[in-house]
Amino acid sequence: MKPALRKKVAGDLQERYRISQRRACRVLRMPRRTLQYRPKSDPEVAALRIAINDAAAKRPRFGRRRSVAVRPPRIGATKPNEIWSIDFMHDRLTDGRKIRLLTIVDIFTRECVALHVAPAFKAADVVEVLRRVTSKRGMPQQIRCDNGTEFTAEAFDQWAYWNRVTIDFSRPGKPTDNAFIESFNGKVRQELLNPSWFATLEEGRRAAVAWRRDYNQAARIDRWATERRKSTPW
Numbered sequence: 001m002k003p004a005l006r007k008k009v010a011g012d013l014q015e016r017y018r019i020s021q022r023r024a025c026r027v028l029r030m031p032r033r034t035l036q037y038r039p040k041s042d043p044e045v046a047a048l049r050i051a052i053n054d055a056a057a058k059r060p061r062f063g064r065r066r067s068v069a070v071r072p073p074r075i076g077a078t079k080p081n082e083i084w085s086i087d088f089m090h091d092r093l094t095d096g097r098k099i100r101l102l103t104i105v106d107i108f109t110r111e112c113v114a115l116h117v118a119p120a121f122k123a124a125d126v127v128e129v130l131r132r133v134t135s136k137r138g139m140p141q142q143i144r145c146d147n148g149t150e151f152t153a154e155a156f157d158q159w160a161y162w163n164r165v166t167i168d169f170s171r172p173g174k175p176t177d178n179a180f181i182e183s184f185n186g187k188v189r190q191e192l193l194n195p196s197w198f199a200t201l202e203e204g205r206r207a208a209v210a211w212r213r214d215y216n217q218a219a220r221i222d223r224w225a226t227e228r229r230k231s232t233p234w
Helices: 003-017 021-028 032-036 043-058 123-137 154-162 175-193 201-231
Strands: 083-092 098-106 112-118 142-145 166-169
Touching: 003 021, 003 032, 021 032, 083 175, 098 123, 098 175, 098 201, 112 123, 112 201, 123 154, 142 175, 154 166, 175 201
Parallel strands: 083 142, 142 166
Antiparallel strands: 083 098, 098 112
16 A cells, blocks of 8 residues: 555544554554654745746647647738748659758748758758858748658757747647648649759759749749738729
8 A cells, every 4th residue: 555545544533433543553553653744834845846847838849748738829921031831842863862941931031041952861951051041131030840850850959949940739630730831842843843853962962952042033923912902092
């Protein structure tokens, strides 16, 4: 019998049969000091417990406590570098070798922040691409992504933490949580990958750079036209 349960039973015996604490402990074969023990509250332990719970609520990946995270209503981006969306795509070279594309889009400006081609990506590779991009463009406030290992790894998490970037993870099985990047990836597939054959990784990279340049130019024109329509009285 667990100590907590023994203490409860001892209390019930004392109350029901009007016996002393000493006799109740003798009947249950438990030391009196066990019954008399009162846990001491440590202010440092209490403060640490509060800090852990706070960290778990803000960063639910800590301790695998995703189920306790409260997802606030999502709002649209209102300015550049407020929200970026990030994802991966897959393709093959003509000889069958696999390649991956890292896609990053600014949700407000609709620009492709990065379209990087590599044989594979680790979390450190993603961080390196982000470092190069943010050194020129600035840091986003939030990044939306799925729960892939590259985005849940320690390297990516530390980069986000030290740069005060909030990571907004999609719910498992809910691609609509990151619908903007899904739509963008569809354009990359239709306009770049499907019509093209790349013999080498370098060919794929050059094509990605050219496509990204054209796409961003079109995105800027589209954004300008949208803002103009909003500001023009009818």
